[in-house]
Amino acid sequence: MDEALAIAGARKRFGETWALDGAELCLEAGGFLALLGPNGAGKTTLIRAIAGRVRLDDGQITLLGADVNGDDGAAREARSVLGVVPQELSLYPALTARENLETFGSLNGLAKNQLRERVDWALAWTGLTSRAEERSDGFSGGMRRRLNIAASVLHRPKVLLLDEPTVGVDPQSRQRIWEMLAELRMEGTALLLTTHQLDEAQQLAERIVIIDHGKTAASGTLSELVQQTVGSQTLVSIETEDLSGAKERREIHVEDVAAELPALLADAAAEGRKVCDLAVRAPTLHSVFLHLTGKDLRE
């Protein structure tokens, strides 16, 4: 499959700190990639570099085959196929939903006749048609989030960067946003999502890239990441208590739960311990993430 976006050896230093130190990723045309990492890992710098807001000290960013590192005319032109949904709500509060969309559609180069059609589409897409003439500062958080996304896709980008697009929204709005993104994918838009919602990434993305300290720590599908890190073993957690009531929890990784679990339970019984609690967990993105980035608190 063709690459929509590729980053290789991205390095960027701010003062003495290397925000990016060799990060790389690849997003296929029409694909859905989740970019994960702890706070300060370099995700936002990488997104800003793709958007032309940060110039790499070293490395390459190609968008549909064109080099887009920096902010010169050619890079700017090549980035016309890019849409960026900032994490911050980037809307004019005093403008109505329609006016906001018209403004950003026009700034992204839509001609007048296209603009009307795309704005109507975006209002329907976000479920805001009935509120089109209302000021955006009167909207709920979820409505503003949807409008924030719509303002970035009016020009039909081939690649859409989404920086935590569902922060602070209720489950209904989040579900609606996921549906909106699925519709975009059906139209062939490649999506790059940064998020701290690991369940969201696990559920939506085809591929996942985890970066830490400016480097790519792992990349692949969820099962590939599991294999690369924690392995495919299932975690069995057994809590037991002895005759005096003292409790003990044991965690064991097993290859085949059905085959090995009876023996584990039998061992406990043989030791005279009663099983109080039993949990069986397949490897998750959460465990992969913590395995790669550790449990220490970040900045």
Place this chain on the structure above:
Amino acid sequence: MIATILRTHWTNLKRDRTALLVTFLVPLGFFSIFAMIFGGMSAPMGKSGASSGMRSIRVLAADLDDSKTSRGLLEALDRQEGVEVERAPRAGADEAPLAPYDRDSAHAAVRAGRAPVALVIPVGFSDRFGDFVNRPEAIELLYDASNPMAPQAVAGMLQGAAMQAAPTRLMDQGFNWLSEAGGGLTDEQAKAIEEARTYVQADAQPSSGTDGVGGMTGLVEVKNTDVRETDEPRETARSFPMIAYNASGIAVMFLLFSMAGVGGVLLDDQDRGTLERLLISPLGMNRLLMGNWLFAFLLGMAQVVLMFLLAALAFGLELFTLNRLVGFGLVTTAMAAAGAAFGMVLATLCKTRAQLNGLSTLVILLMSAAGGSMVPRFLMPEFMETTALFTFNGWALDGYLKVFWYDTPGATLMEATTELMPQLAVLALMALAFLALARLLARRWETA
């Protein structure tokens, strides 16, 4: 895309009623209050003369008599504190001395605003100086009514100078008249007069001489002539200067406040995150700044035009002549262009709105005070005149005063426009320099 920026800013502004009020109504209200307060100052001559006490008044002298007495009178006047007498136009460093003023050249110089007052001493003045019966022909005081203080002060000081110039002659003439009218002096009276003569000769000292003698009484008779009276209806001429000054001063000051506010949309964009979106779009920083500047410029134009319309319709400012409309249009355009760019410099210097509010208030009030927006510059010390050259307000005000006050009657449109060239050129250069500086400062928002 620039049109989109303009439309967006305008929509934002029109939905912010407070901002609209501050932009348009507050300056108009402020100006109206000033116009009403200072309306009384427009009468060219008041009840009493008073020196500004702060700077020398430049007095042009056309000494048509050119006698010992007239020269003595002018020398005595020149010795007075706060007066500087000039008998001929100042020549350049390498030029031959220029011919002394005559009435026409002095009149023209005052008309053009090069000095607030000129004195014309008539031929034959010395022949009857000090004669209280057949008084000499009056000294003509040509004055520019835009400075109501200067003629009153000079008229007063002229009386003091007359006393110093020829004290014994005045005494002799006065006592001769007394003697003739009163039927002769006694010996004791004659002796006392002789003692007084000695005293006067020894102790004649310069004095400020600013007590309100007025123009028509005293040792020398003074005839006041408003240099504009010949070509403008007196009512217009009288009600005019402070209105013109107030409209100009307040328009310039409020323009700067508005422009700083509008320049701050860049900081608003930064705060609400729209700046990031704008800079990611194909718009780019150059077009964004150009759009912001154009919006501020148009808003500034609208604000100033409204203020002068109010001044014309409600307070009698004469605006609707071809020369003045064109001059006003040119000065306003140049001023709004420079003001809009200055607002952008302030905004790009600051990191937050709060910083911008503080900095702009300080800078604008300082420039307005130094440039003459708050207090007429003729009331300020002389060095402030130089300081004003470094302020936006000073140049803009000079431009307006040239349009509304120092315009030459009967001048062609080309002549009137040419007169404005220095101010227009400086304001245009300021606009370019401010735009370049704002662009430089805006680099901090660009690609890191």
